[in-house]
Amino acid sequence: MTAPAAHARFRFAVIVFPGSNCDVDAHRALGEVLGQDVEYVRHDAGDLDGYDAVILPGGFSYGDALRAGAIAALSPVMAAVERFASAGGPVLGICNGFQILCEAGLLPGALHRNRDLKFRCHDVFVRVEAGRTPFTWGIEPGTVLRMPIAHGEGCYTAPPEVLEELERRGQVVFRYVDAAGRRGGDANPNGSAHDIAGICNEAGNVVGLMPHPERCVERLIGGEDGRRVLGAAVRWLAARRELVTGGR
């Protein structure tokens, strides 16, 4: 499949929950920086008709009441996200969005309190492990990306058999590494099992990650690697459209 399509334009939905606080960053990254059509969609919306991709942004939905993401996972819009996802639509959950996807059962496992209790707010390196998802499309596995994290509950946890299954099916999408791409040492900021920073569902179209790609899309604000993750979705959507329409 050929890429890219600097001119390809798609419709992105950024879901806004009470307490989302990275919705504007996501909107700006996709709209102003990547030139896509972006709209905010409220947590009580009933459908996602007409959108090509859905972003669940970071923040502290419902003030993290009970557990991070637990209340937001029951929002009316999540039924629409589930339908959108089961029809194969690309869905990306960033930070709190990842927590919401896990709480909603769209991704396996859970995000537990960071191992050392610290709220971790700094850049990390992650290695792309799976290039088949819409959000890593065209990024060579093994590629190391630098992105910021900002979370207190990002310790990915799942039963051993689930972890084994994630590994076997290639559902680990991003892993914490050092700048050279090596695991171990202090690379893992929160104690996540298997150094997991992001995973996808079995089909690969639903992706969740703790780092914030929307916060590093311009050199001026410290990095551009996040642009590759969000831009991958644009390439993936363009490739899908070409498959469906035969390029017309």
Next chain:
Amino acid sequence: MSRQFTAHVRVTLKPGVVDPQGRAVLGALQALGFAGVADVRVGKWIAVTLTAESEDAARGAVDAMCRRLLANPVLEDYRFELTAGAGERP
């Protein structure tokens, strides 16, 4: 006729799930001089007041609440006691 009940729900981390809060509290207790403290686990206690037709119905409803929302089955276990009437105290 429906009656009022209060469920006292206890949500705890599954055995084997590392408890960073518990570890921090353990360290603080030891720093206070409580040398005999060997372990601390932190959990949640949730009081749910509800009306139901019977104790069995109340029990079934609370169990469903725990499974659907109050506990995350990946990390947590739950149990609860039911008392008649409203009130925070078990």
